[in-house]
Amino acid sequence: MGSWKKGRNSSRGNRTGAAAAIGLAVIGPSALAIDAGPALASITPQTYEIAPGPMADALSRLADETGAHLVFDAAIARHVFARGVHGKRTLEEALDELLTGTSLAYRIDPEGRAVTIMLAQNDTTRSDAGGAEALPTIDIGAEEKKRTDKRASAPGDSQHGAGLGGRFTGYNVTGGSVAGKADIPILKTPFSIQVVPREALDDQGAISVQDGIVGNVSSVQPNGDLFYDGFTIRGLPSASIYRQNLKTPNTTHLQTANLQSIEVLKGPAAMLFGRLEPGGVVNLIVKRPLADPYFSVQEQAGSWGRTRTSVDATGPLTDDKTWLYRVNASFDRSDSFRDFVFNQDGFFAPTLAYRPTEQFRLNVDAEYQHTIFVSDYDNVLPAVGNRPANVPISRYLQDPSVTAANPSRLDRKFIGFDWTYDLSPDWSLTNRFSYQSLIWAQRLTVFNSVDEVTGDIKSGLWDVYAPRNYLSTNLDLHGKFATGPFQHSTLIGFDFYNEWTSGSGYSGVTPNVAPMNLYDPVYRTSGYVAPANNFYGVGHTSWKGIYAQDYISFADDRLHLLLGGRYDWVSAGTGYGASSFAEANAAYRTAYDSAFSPRVGVVIQPAQWISFYGSFSQSFGSTNARPTPGQPAFSPQKGEQYEGGVKAELLDGRLTATFAYFDIVKSGILQRLPGSLYSTPIGMIESKGFEIDVAGRIDDNWSVIGNFSHDTVRITQDAALNNVGRRLVNAPIDSGSLWLKYEADGDFQGLGLGGGVTVVGERQGDNANTFLLPTYAIVNTMIAYRFQLPEAPWVKNVTAQLNVRNLLDSTYYVNSADRSTIMPGTPRTFLASLRLEF
Structure with missing residues (x-):
């Protein structure tokens, strides 16, 4: 595991050996080190939940979840966007997925104690993640990680790559979709799936589910129903609405207060x-x-006397974080541009x-x-x-x-x-x-x-x-x-x-x-x-x-x-x-x-x-x-x-x-x-x-x-x-x-x-x-x-x-x-x- 490995197809342009040397040179006093504790002790895959976002944040989250000693220079991660990792992976598989499509490579030291991130050399080496071993999760507490990346340290971002409260910037969701039920990246799914993330809902002030997806997803229009919230997808009325992969009954006033994202899976999906x-x-x-x-x-x-108060609270209930909680609540009152409504x-x-x-x-x-x-x-x-x-x-x-x-x-x-x-x-x-x-x-x-x-x-x-x-x-x-x-x-x-x-x-x-x-x-x-x-x-x-x-x-x-x-x-x-x-x-x-x-x-x-x-x-x-x-x-x-x-x-x-x-x-x-x-x-x-x-x-x-x-x-x-x-x-x-x-x-x-x-x-x-x-x-x-x-x-x-x-x-x-x-x-x-x- 001492050789350098790149994310798949990570080479962009004509990077030279000098560029690689620059990546090696920064691993020293100027580097940013995230040490989550003891030596790596397990070789079994583990489950990752790393949202897309700035690469510095994603690598920090990886260290949190594995217990790895991760070393990289903040300069090489600046302006690099991480795809995110969702599901069960070995450490090498997780690194492959994070670095895919970027100019970064990684090396795991022979003793399995540290991961070093550097600029990739100009070759076509594909990562072979077959024998890597994942790391036990080490609780490193809530200490803030020092970051020099101007974008990553913007107000509202978090050390965990998903922003405060689970939001992230970019509107891009590339990992496996819940609507697919299986852990298959959207790029590899033979059907059209679009995901509207929380950041988009917040940016657009989308209080209702209708406001959240109409205009953000192609071929979706409101359904003409007297009684229930509903949608027409690809011209066909009464699209089915599910919650966490389970059918939800026809209802009204579907809102976004406790939603992390909204997925739209196009076409017949009766098999799932x-x-x-x-x-x-x-x-x-x-x-x-x-x-x-x-x-x-x-x-x-807002207009027509609208007032809405919403609260989102989450965190651990126990010191070992075995029990966690989250509470979302809202109260909304409004009139309408329509008389008597x-x-x-x-x-x-x-x-x-x-x-x-x-x-x-x-x-x-x-x-x-x-x-x-x-x-x-x-x-x-x-x-x-x-x-x-x-x-x-x-x-x-x-x-x-x-x-x-x-x-x-x-x-x-x-x-x-x-x-x-x-x-x-x-x-x-x-x-x-x-x-x-x-x-x-x-x-x-x-x-x-x-x-x-x-x-x-x-x-x-x-x-x-x-x-x-x-x-x-x-x-x-x-x-x-x-x-x-x-x-x-x-x-x-x-x-x-x-x-x-x-x-x-x-x-x-x-x-x-x-x-x-x-x-x-x-x-x-x-x-x-x-x-x-x-x-x-x-x-x-x-x-x-x-x-x-x-x-x-x-x-x-x-x-x-x-x-x-x-x-x-x-x-x-x-x-x-x-x-x-x-x-x-x-x-x-x-x-x-x-x-x-x-x-x-x-x-x-x-x-x-x-x-x-x-x-x-x-x-x-x-x-x-x-x-x-x-x-x-x-x-x-x-x-x-x-x-x-x-x-x-x-x-x-x-x-x-x-x-x-x-x-x-x-x-x-x-x-x-x-x-x-x-x-x-x-x-x-x-x-x-x-x-x-x-x-x-x-x-x-x-x-x-x-x-x-x-x-x-x-x-x-x-x-x-x-x-x-x-x-x-x-x-x-x-x-x-x-x-x-x-x-x-x-x-x-x-x-x-x-x-x-x-x-x-x-x-x-x-x-x-x-x-x-x-x-x-x-x-x-x-x-x-x-x-x-x-x-x-x-x-x-x-x-x-x-x-x-x-x-x-x-x-x-x-x-x-x-x-x-x-x-x-x-x-x-x-x-x-x-x-x-x-």
Whole structure:
């Protein structure tokens, strides 16, 4: 182990032997040394969690996690970006991954007591990490490491390479994605995966999950749903939303207070997740407890009376850091640019982590959310002619005595855990579990029709109380082994999902709702009397599946083959009654189905920084809509996708880029019947196009998130409504976004400026293509200043920030469901924040 080794393909340009000598010369009095203690004593691989960031920080974290004596000159690490390391590695494998794509090499001394980092020589030596041994973790306390790197020592950064509270700068995530379930780097995955990190959420002032991914990820648009938060991905509605790889129920007010990142896995992924939509999966990754104490409090205030207070606290509970904790909490209250609309949301999310040994890791999570609201989607605008009605977007077209005087309520409780046990250096077992309880009280009026000449609106009432319970769990066995020249990364798993729903209330026309006129509304704020219930509904869905996947690498790690398959069994039952739950239970009917979902892919890597991939996958999904009373449950939806593309890590790994071409066919499509809460099948659709995503750091000062998508989504079969050949609702052919961030140094260090534009092409407002939502462009900006208080050294950072969304105050429409349901976009919005970190 005394020879010099480089990160793979680390040579850039014509570096000479003199350059290497310079690297050797600095190892002496001028070098920065990080000594974590005694000699290296173990040769077994260990688990690393090193986030992308400045190389000096990443190397410091490596020393913390291994106990190595690490020596390097800060000058050679300056301006070098580390990819990060996630998962089980030997020490050499971890160093290879950190230094890949850089100009740095390493040497482990013959006695295994020190690691020296230097500039790489001009050769093509590839690291052979086969016999290296990892090091036992040594607790070196919370002592701050001295750093001379100007960028690494900027306020807010941490000695652990991920910034205070787990944030890092650069927007680039290159390690294995949780959405992949297996420990496979995104570059080597034969599907399109984009990750929005915490830093981007903070920079853009993204309070909701929708604000966090729409504009940051190609081919993602808000879904036109009256009740739930949702997304359209690659033109296909109702994208599945998961939390830590477990399905989360349809809900609203999804927020980012306790999120570390948001992942979007494009295309059908039923092999991994079971029931989902073929457009893609949104996977919410929660913050995890940290071993170093950290506390922050943030106060935000903005347009329409918004006030939001959030707290993030984490650290060890015991001296040996076996028990860790994290608590995230927020309280948000705001009105709206829409008359009578408001929201009040309280959120509390504690987490405990238990790390008794290197081999076992446990996280226990809880969440409680209580929301009182008259949501924006309770106030929708109709179409007149072939465009949205020409009325102010602030106009409220419901009866406030129904909605504002009796606001909707959501009470959500969550408990869950995940644990991983390393059976051996190459095999591990992971179990995840979640249970959620939701209680809804929803009140709104639903348009049935609008007289486009007089403006008279005929509407119905929806007043329902609906408790729901959801249980989800899975068990994954991961393993690595070799068969001759083939390296295998294997996943075998089982998952189970159970959903119990019920609801009672009134649906239909009632004299208790005052008539409304589109052009001259007259409001009342009291006098509503809830009518007697006229429906009772019960439902139960049980879903279980088994799956297996083998990721095979060969040809000097340049060719990768993914083979996977899953078999699902599902039972879905519903029952409706007009007078009681007993009647609903008597009418209960259950449908059973099963299916096999394959997933195959190939990745070719001619160099470590670029890969070409192709894949085929199928999905088997359930419908999340109500059939007309008396009709059976809808048949499962099925999807099939062919995808191919190119992925690259550019600028020494600081910037990632993905180009993907896809062709998806989905059957079992539903459309909500105009003026009702029920749906009908419309047949089959095809989504075909390409997309480009770029994210990361351009240089020490500039970071970027950019994307573009071109996607044509058409109805190819329609037995019910004769819409064959028409474009699908809410699916723009072209859309794109660009966000740039500048971080100053020198005299202006701590100043951050950000700005970007999102452009969305025209969309069909309904599947019959009777009206259009026009093209729109919105400009968003940010200015922030991060500083320290000399008179309060216990405050590590203070960050003042101002975000302006829709700077030019454009009038636009986000999406629609039909001619009666069009959602206008928010006008110019200011959000000021002050965050203190301790």
